[in-house]
Amino acid sequence: MKKIFYTLALILSVLTSCKKDKPEEDPEGPPPGELSQKLKLPLGAPVGSAVQKEIGAAGGVIQSPDGVIKITVPAGAVDVPTAFSVQEVTNTLETRARSYRLRPEGVNFKKPLTVTYRYAGIDIGSIDPRMLFLAFQDKDGYYYSANKTKGDLNNHTLTVETTHFSDWTFYSRYDLNIDGGRKEGGRVFLRESEKVKVNVYVSPKSEGEDDIDELLSPLYDPVMSSVQWDFSPKKGSLQISVDRIASYQAPAKISRTEEIVITATLTGDIGKDNQGNPVRLMQLVQPVVLENDDYFILSEDGEEMVAADFSATLIEGMGVQLSARFPNGYNLSAYTYGSAVASYPYNMHGVAGSATLELVGQDQRSFIVYRAEDCFNGNGQAIFSPGAFVLKSVGHTAGKYFEGEFTCTMFRFDFCNSTVKKSISGRFKIRKQG
Numbered sequence: 001m002k003k004i005f006y007t008l009a010l011i012l013s014v015l016t017s018c019k020k021d022k023p024e025e026d027p028e029g030p031p032p033g034e035l036s037q038k039l040k041l042p043l044g045a046p047v048g049s050a051v052q053k054e055i056g057a058a059g060g061v062i063q064s065p066d067g068v069i070k071i072t073v074p075a076g077a078v079d080v081p082t083a084f085s086v087q088e089v090t091n092t093l094e095t096r097a098r099s100y101r102l103r104p105e106g107v108n109f110k111k112p113l114t115v116t117y118r119y120a121g122i123d124i125g126s127i128d129p130r131m132l133f134l135a136f137q138d139k140d141g142y143y144y145s146a147n148k149t150k151g152d153l154n155n156h157t158l159t160v161e162t163t164h165f166s167d168w169t170f171y172s173r174y175d176l177n178i179d180g181g182r183k184e185g186g187r188v189f190l191r192e193s194e195k196v197k198v199n200v201y202v203s204p205k206s207e208g209e210d211d212i213d214e215l216l217s218p219l220y221d222p223v224m225s226s227v228q229w230d231f232s233p234k235k236g237s238l239q240i241s242v243d244r245i246a247s248y249q250a251p252a253k254i255s256r257t258e259e260i261v262i263t264a265t266l267t268g269d270i271g272k273d274n275q276g277n278p279v280r281l282m283q284l285v286q287p288v289v290l291e292n293d294d295y296f297i298l299s300e301d302g303e304e305m306v307a308a309d310f311s312a313t314l315i316e317g318m319g320v321q322l323s324a325r326f327p328n329g330y331n332l333s334a335y336t337y338g339s340a341v342a343s344y345p346y347n348m349h350g351v352a353g354s355a356t357l358e359l360v361g362q363d364q365r366s367f368i369v370y371r372a373e374d375c376f377n378g379n380g381q382a383i384f385s386p387g388a389f390v391l392k393s394v395g396h397t398a399g400k401y402f403e404g405e406f407t408c409t410m411f412r413f414d415f416c417n418s419t420v421k422k423s424i425s426g427r428f429k430i431r432k433q434g
Contacts, residue, residue: 040141044089044099044167056081064088068121069100069168072114082107091169093135093143096124102165105139112161117170120156123186123302129153130273131174131282134160137167145171151274158274173271176264176284177201185304187259187287190250198286199245200227200264228265235260235290250290257295259306259327262286293401296324296428298332305330312402312430314339314395320402322428329362332426334406336389339396343388346370346408355389359410359422367410367422375416385409387425395432403429 053062055073057080063070064086071084082104091099102115117134124132130153134146146160149170158170180196181188188196229246231238235258239247248262263285270279289306296307310324319336326332336344336355346369347354359367370382387407395402405427412420 039143041092041137041143043137043139043141044092044101046101047088047090050085050087050101052083052085054081055084062086064100066098066121068098068118069102070116070118071102072116073109074111074113077109077111077113078107079110089167092137093169093171095169095171096122097170098122099137099167099169101167105165107165109163112163113165114159114161115168117158117168118156119158119170128273129156130275130277131172131279132158132170133173133274134158135169135171136162137169139166149274174200174202174266174282174284176286178286181288185299185302187289187304189289189291191291192254193250193252195247195249196288197245197247198229198262198264200266200284226267228267229263230265231260231262231288233260238262248288250288254290254292257289257291257306258308260288260290262288294430296322296426296430298324298326298330298424298426300422300424310428310430312395312428312432314402314432320391320394322402322430324428331360333358334389336391339391339394341391341393343390345388346385348382355406357389357406357408357410359424366413368413369408369410371411371415371421385411395430398432400432401429402432 048065051062051065053060055062055078057076057078059073059075059077061070061072062084066088069086071086073084085101085103087101087103089099089101091097093099097119115134119129119132130151132151133149135143136146137143146162149158149160151158177199178188178196179199181190181194183189190196227244229238229240229244231248236248236250239249241247246262246264263283266282266284267280270282272278294310296310298305298307305326305328307324307326310322312320312322314320316339319338320334322332322334324332334355334357335349337350337352338344338354342353344353344355346356348370349356357369361367369385373381373383385408387409389404389406389408391402391404393401393403405425407425408423410422410424412418415421
């Protein structure tokens with residue numbers, strides 16, 4: 001294959017905490033070049049029920065109930081009907097990937113079987129899928145990298161041929177490791193003056209067979225000597241050790257909840273992606289949310305967004321009005337027609353005891369909480385979103401809080417023409433100003 005060198009920028013959330021069971025070592029990692037030990041971890045525990053299927057000489061297909069992993073058995077791989085099974089197990093690598101136990105084990109297949117892993121439904125953050133590789137764990141607990149993993153960006157799959165079965169998952173070779181803080185949705189949440197250590201670990205491999213290498217315990221790799229750290233906006237402080245490990249400290253005073261981003265840029269011989277192309281540049285990104293007592297957080301498709309600006313107002317005789325603006329361009333307005341602590345179902349504006357939401361998207365198109373029952377002739381009542389807007393507390397006086405949460409399906413204003421909708425949820429805590 002012709003070698004095509006290219007610049008690959010990887011924008012990574014935390015795919016893994018990398019807190020694997022391994023011998024005690026320097027918290028900042030071994031010095032550059034120090035050898036790592038073979039990665040041996042406990043076997044995963046079964047999750048749910050196994051899928052079983054008998055496949056004979058003609059071949060066949062079996063897959064997990066969630067459709068994530070599929071085994072394709074070619075004709076002639078076995079001579080007699082053979083019991084195959086797929087069982088999800090806990091992932092002892094502690095990545096966001098799911099792990100599956102494939103059986104039978106110890107059978108000498110006459111032809112390679114194809115394992116296809118579909119990661120489309122798995123939250124891998126913003127990692128570039130070209131750097132994902134399949135890995136398996138043998139019966140003794142040792143992990144191996146399937147070097148001939150082939151990624152398909154269009155179908156969101158990882159595929160490899162194998163002649164043996166065991167426990168299978170996927171991993172990313174380079175990961176950010178965060179020590180400290182509250183972790184949620186790929187972000188680290190910090191309070192005033194709180195400090196975390198942020199370092200880059202590689203999951204190194206031994207040089208084994210052409211298509212299989214042993215995975216080794218996470219290591220401070222020589223390529224780390226090239227890492228360049230930065231953060232933006234410049235809130236708080238970032239200190240870099242002589243080993244190129246970063247320590248970030250939140251500001252002593254956080255006036256409002258906001259998000260910063262810590263970046264680690266690597267250069268050098270980083271390895272090949274799952275397309276077989278050499279990688280010379282990689283950027284890993286860790287979002288950090290600086291928290292005070294006020295926040296407005298919106299979730300969509302498993303991704304959380306922290307509002308850049310938000311407010312809450314109590315309108316006597318009517319209810320509560322909230323507004324929030326998000327970094328991705330969303331503008332959300334919420335109204336409750338009532339000021340009591342309660343759960344408010346969605347309805348039209350002005351209906352007592354109800355709530356309504358309005359969302360203006362990135363393209364400036366509006367979304368609302370209802371749609372027409374019959375788009376063809378306009379007959380029937382409006383269909384309102386399921387879910388509710390819950391007020392847990394109301395700021396009647398200065399210094400008190402508006403606090404609550406909501407779930408909602410929002411329909412684009414021209415839903416009958418576009419049929420576009422969004423499922424969102426959120427939570428907020430906003431201090432009433434004097």
